[in-house]
Amino acid sequence: AAGVIQSPRHLIKEKRETATLKCYPIPRHDTVYWYQQGPGQDPQFLISFYEKMQSDKGSIPDRFSAQQFSDYHSELNMSSLELGDSALYFCASSLAPSLEQYFGPGTRLTVT
Amino acid sequence: AQSVTQLDSQVPVFEEAPVELRCNYSSSVSVYLFWYVQYPNQGLQLLLKYLSGSTLVKGINGFEAEFNKSQTSFHLRKPSVHISDTAEYFCAVRGGGSNYKLTFGKGTLLTVNP
Numbered sequence: 001a002a003g004v005i006q007s008p009r010h011l012i013k014e015k016r017e018t019a020t021l022k023c024y025p026i027p028r029h030d031t032v033y034w035y036q037q038g039p040g041q042d043p044q045f046l047i048s049f050y051e052k053m054q055s056d057k058g059s060i061p062d063r064f065s066a067q068q069f070s071d072y073h074s075e076l077n078m079s080s081l082e083l084g085d086s087a088l089y090f091c092a093s094s095l096a097p098s099l100e101q102y103f104g105p106g107t108r109l110t111v112t
Numbered sequence: 113a114q115s116v117t118q119l120d121s122q123v124p125v126f127e128e129a130p131v132e133l134r135c136n137y138s139s140s141v142s143v144y145l146f147w148y149v150q151y152p153n154q155g156l157q158l159l160l161k162y163l164s165g166s167t168l169v170k171g172i173n174g175f176e177a178e179f180n181k182s183q184t185s186f187h188l189r190k191p192s193v194h195i196s197d198t199a200e201y202f203c204a205v206r207g208g209g210s211n212y213k214l215t216f217g218k219g220t221l222l223t224v225n226p
Binding site: 050 | 148154155156157158161202212213214215216217218219
């Protein structure tokens with residue numbers, strides 16, 4: 001069965017650079033969630049989209065923005081990167097109002 | 113608002129022994145509860161979920177969990193663990209209505225020793 005696809009899987013950036021993470025949900029899923037997992041930490045919710053509209057917002061820095069496109073894929077844009085942004089970024093998708101979120105493999109971002 | 117407390121950060125056990133990973137939650141509304149497993153350098157895989165109905169939930173890989181509303185707990189159990197069960201386990205809660213996000217506990221590292 002098709003799963004959530006995230007690209008790239010690994011990304012290395014320098015401080016103050018920008019990064020774009022992409023998420024392709026499971027076909028027919030219309031809801032996308034973004035989570036950030038720092039080293040040795042639990043995943044923290046950043047933001048979610050339902051039918052291309054922002055549905056919920058968590059602890060997402062103002063330097064980050066995200067959107068969901070007409071084909072339901074989502075992009076997380078991160079600017080003025082800081083060392084503390086180094087983390088594993090997960091995307092999950094669901095078929096609203098389904099309560100089950102399916103997670104992608106994550107993008108590991110390293111900021112040097 | 114909801115929160116999750118995983119009482120043990122690390123649980124070492126021997127192969128074929130039973131294990132229980134503890135999870136307590138707090139929420140002002142009805143909750144939906146989940147257990148996820150994360151193997152090293154991998155994503156999150158759903159083990160099982162409680163949405164409604166029977167309080168004993170069975171999941172993949174021989175795991176099960178029991179929802180206890182009076183004790184606000186959702187402990188994960190397996191009667192006999194394998195080396196391959198070594199991983200980080202996260203308990204998560206989601207509120208009802210349009211509150212879509214998952215709130216995770218800090219995780220429990222299960223280490224199965226031979």
